[in-house]
Amino acid sequence: MDFSISRWILALLMSLLWILCHIHVTSSEIITANAVVRHNFANKNDTYRMLWSAKVRAAPFCVMECARDIECASALYNKVTKICQGHSVTLGNPAVAFDEPNTQYFLKPFGEHYIGDSCATTTDCWTINTECRQGLCSCLPGYSFSPKTQECKVCDQYDNQNFMAIENHFLSKSNVEEFSPVTVEECIQLCVNRTDYLCVTFEFWLSDSCALQNVTVLDLPHKWFEDKNLAFNISHYQRDCA
Missing domain, CATH: 3.50.4.10 (Hepatocyte Growth Factor)
Incomplete structure (x- = not known):
């Protein structure tokens, strides 16, 4: 190959590389x-x-x-x-x-229309087992978010960090352990560190009280209630899938 042509090809390749490295859209x-x-x-x-x-x-x-x-x-x-x-x-x-x-x-x-996306009604949420809750697409109560499979489902294994909150709802008389005073972050760690049972949900209320649970809404649908009067400032937390 002619030396001048090879130098021209090299210069062209370097120019293309520079463009790729500095492109802004x-x-x-x-x-x-x-x-x-x-x-x-x-x-x-x-x-x-x-x-x-x-x-x-x-x-x-x-x-x-x-x-x-x-x-x-x-x-x-x-x-x-x-x-x-x-x-x-x-x-x-x-x-x-x-x-x-x-x-x-x-x-x-x-x-698009995925977990966390804005919504007006549940029809705006296209991921399996989701609903529009407080203007955002969220997993239905009892189902866990799985980033790996892009769905809400019943988990085979659980994540050690993330939970999805359902405000003003609770599972009645389903607590395995209760702790107070604690923060939400401390409650999460208490849940994921359990070794004698599998903690899959917890509830946090009155700004400092934590209750760990080994069941979900799917296990006890008859014990699922809404705090309509907002008397307890309570939130139910469902653990993510690993």
Whole structure:
């Protein structure tokens, strides 16, 4: 091959590499066939259900990081800091997020109408065993969120960190152990650290009381009640699938 031609090919390849490494897309562009831009979290950030964070060169690389992770449903990318965040849910409530300029939000195709996405009625929620609860798509009571299979189901194994809350509901007379005073975070650790039984749900009420349970609503549907008068400020927590 002629030396001048080979140098020209090398220069062309280097130029293409530079373009790939420095490309920046606008918030109205589709990044790849595997993710689209969502505008509801533009210039916003939220750490809810964050799987990981990594520093990458540009938005397309952030999308690729999320694509590699089967549990990743969406990603936030800051064009200035270059930080990419992967999330196991769709972030559907920007009202609870904090402001972060230069941030873009990307969603995998299955993230549409997924867990965490905003909704008006249950028909807006397309994931199996879900309902629209307080304006967000959530697992039905008794079913656990499984990021690996993208569904709500009865678990074979349980996660050691994440729980999904159902506010103002409780299982009557189903407590195995009770603790007070504790925080929600301490209650989670008490649940996942049980060794003499499998803690799959817990309830937290009056801001400092924790009750661990080894059953779900599916086991005892006749004991499932709503705290209609909000007398106890109680929430029922269902453990995620591993």
